[in-house]
Amino acid sequence: MRKKVIIIGASGHGKVVADIIQKSGDILLGFLDDNKSLPDQLSGIPILGTVNDYKKYSQAKFIIAIGNAEIRERISKEVKTDSWYTAIHPNAVISKLDTRIDQGTVVMANAVINPGAVIGKHCIINTGAIVEHDNTIEDYVHVSVGAKLAGNVHVGRKTWVGIGATVKNNVSVCEDCMIGAGAVVINNIVEKGTYIGIPARIV
Ligand SMILES: CC(C)(COP(=O)(O)OP(=O)(O)OC[C@H]1O[C@@H](n2cnc3c(N)ncnc32)[C@H](O)[C@@H]1OP(=O)(O)O)[C@@H](O)C(=O)NCCC(=O)NCCS
The missing domain is CATH 3.40.50.20 (Rossmann fold)
Structure with a gap:
């Protein structure tokens, strides 16, 4: 219906x-x-x-x-409701193998979500973003336009991965971070903050 x-x-x-x-x-x-x-x-x-x-x-x-x-x-x-809508663009590519997308999340056109990726509540997986296999994306995360998360990446609550940013495989980014546009994250991030550049460093 x-x-x-x-x-x-x-x-x-x-x-x-x-x-x-x-x-x-x-x-x-x-x-x-x-x-x-x-x-x-x-x-x-x-x-x-x-x-x-x-x-x-x-x-x-x-x-x-x-x-x-x-x-x-x-x-x-x-907003006291259990009736959250999950918006998935018909041209998003989402694996059926062990993926989960929680309520209130939006997945935009040409985003790719690969097997084993688990995405929390009220997240934004923006246009053309890539969430590779076995990622864990916690609640309220925003993966911006064209950002790329390689395999086994973990992104903590409310972190914003900026446009065109890249996170290397097996890397964990803690909660409440801002990963600047075009940054490349190659090491675990354990301290809240804003990170820019290649390799990404705190500002
Ligand atoms: C990282 C960011 C949050 C910083 O914003 P800000 O605090 O307003 O910072 P400013 O624009 O004042 O820039 C401060 C300095 O950092 C540099 N800088 C800012 N963003 C940068 C980035 N992504 N990469 C490299 N350097 C950056 C600026 O050139 C400036 O350098 P300077 O002091 O030598 O002149 C922002 O620039 C950014 O990248 N936002 C991402 C937005 C986005 O992805 N939107 C997409 C939505 S889908």
């Missing part, structure tokens, strides 16, 4: 999530967003109200389309 879906977060990222929902054949009802200066629609899709208005839509499933992991986590706790 076609699901009715509401996106929390009316932004550019929200539009990409909207496109996935429409391509998946589910019914997109609209956006919720606390920014009251927004118009009443985005790309022709209605903005239905603020986040708290989720209570009016008991039949709907929800997905949070907000890049900031702290805000994504906060909203996932404030």
Whole structure:
């Protein structure tokens, strides 16, 4: 049966999530967003109200389309529902061998998720990202556009892997890190912080 879906977060990222929902054949009802200066629609899709208005839509499933992991986590706790939508673009390549993708996560076009990869709640696996075999991606992680995680990589909660970044096989990145655009991570990261460059170093 076609699901009715509401996106929390009316932004550019929200539009990409909207496109996935429409391509998946589910019914997109609209956006919720606390920014009251927004118009009443985005790309022709209605903005239905603020986040708290989720209570009016008991039949709907929800997905949070907000890049900031702290805000994504906060909203996932404030919105009291078990009805989270997992958005998978029809052109994402996802192995059926021992993969798991938890609720509220979005997987965008041309992303690849290979066997044994386990992806937590409310993650973003962005356009063209590669999550290789046996990765463990914890809740609220964002793997940005074109980032590459080799085999057996572990990424801790709320870490953001920037656009085009690369993480070598068997490397672990702890929680709450920012891996800068184009960085190459070749050693385990055990200290929270921002890492840039090749090889990636803390700033
Ligand atoms: C790493 C990052 C978070 C730093 O942002 P910031 O704190 O605003 O840092 P600034 O832009 O002020 O740059 C500080 C210094 O770091 C350098 N720097 C910033 N990002 C860098 C990167 N990714 N690689 C190499 N150097 C970088 C800047 O050139 C600057 O150097 P300088 O002091 O010699 O002039 C940001 O640049 C970044 O890479 N973000 C990734 C965004 C992304 O992936 N978006 C995709 C969404 S799908």
